[in-house]
């Protein structure tokens with residue numbers, strides 16, 4: 224829909240033909256923000272950060288510009304027919320999800336959730352599968368309430384949540400702030416977690432940011448599965464604990480979710496496989512001492528027995544890279560990276576870049592970006 228078009232071009236025919244086209248290409252699910260209604264917009268007025276969903280904000284602007292109801296809501300039955308025909312699942316988007324703790328569980332969010340319940344029933348009547356998109360930014364004490372309310376208002380349709388972030392003051396660490404909320408949400412019934420990277424709110428994630436985000440969310444999902452007592456969920460934890468108790472490092476690394484990182488961190492200090500590690504050293508290793516105490520069974524399982532020290536193979540290039548990334552950037556390097564776009568745009572200190580929307584008209588800003596920045600990353604092209 225968006226390639227080569229503007230928001231004003233949005234009409235029923237374009238939406239339906241784009242959905243049909245993409246469904247034929249094999250899309251599994253579409254996120255459609257049909258729940259943001261004109262009558263909900265009044266509740267957004269006093270929000271701290273307004274509408275943070277891209278689909279939600281675009282459709283809100285379209286409704287206000289055209290003085291009409293949400294187009295997606297108006298043509299919902301036609302959309303259902305397309306999705307049913309191609310067996311595509313609905314992700315019913317939460318266009319009014321809160322974008323900060325201050326807006327969590329407010330009237331706008333809850334009114335939209337009621338509409339999502341109505342849309343769910345209508346989609347089910349067409350024989351479509353549905354899942355519901357959830358917030359966003361929610362303090363820990365409101366997460367359980369949000370999960371239960373969704374199940375009630377949306378008739379038990381699967382709920383998938385974007386975090387939620389449980390605090391707003393850690394940009395750069397939002398894979399962690401949101402993974403805490405995701406763990407709570409999963410424990411209280413979330414069906415799917417949508418991962419967040421450390422670049423959330425700050426820019427486009429790279430490969431390593433994606434890895435950090437995915438691992439944080441694997442932790443959230445697994446921690447919740449263990450806490451919910453799902454049969455077998457804890458088996459690997461117990462196996463790793465037995466390997467750890469036996470000080471069997473090879474097995475310990477093999478069972479670790481991210482084997483490369485675990486091995487690289489261990490081998491950074493000691494590449495010899497010994498019955499202790501560099502943390503406490505031989506004489507003070509609690510696990511080693513425990514194995515010597517005859518009253519304990521701990522660490523003596525013969526399947527995990529450790530048969531003597533070995534020297535690890537040298538670090539692989541990937542492990543070396545992991546270790547190198549641990550070092551934090553020097554202030555000069557941060558400054559250099561932070562000012563790349565400013566330099567590309569010949570912007571002096573204290574001024575907005577020439578391509579900023581407050582400095583240039585939209586067309587001029589786009590021209591400047593096309594001229595001076597990489598079209599995909601919107602960063603200055605890499606130096607040869």
Ligand code: SF4
Nearest residue numbers: 500502503508509510
């Ligand atoms: S040295 Fe300390 S950290 Fe390392 S295995 Fe022993 S008890 Fe654990």
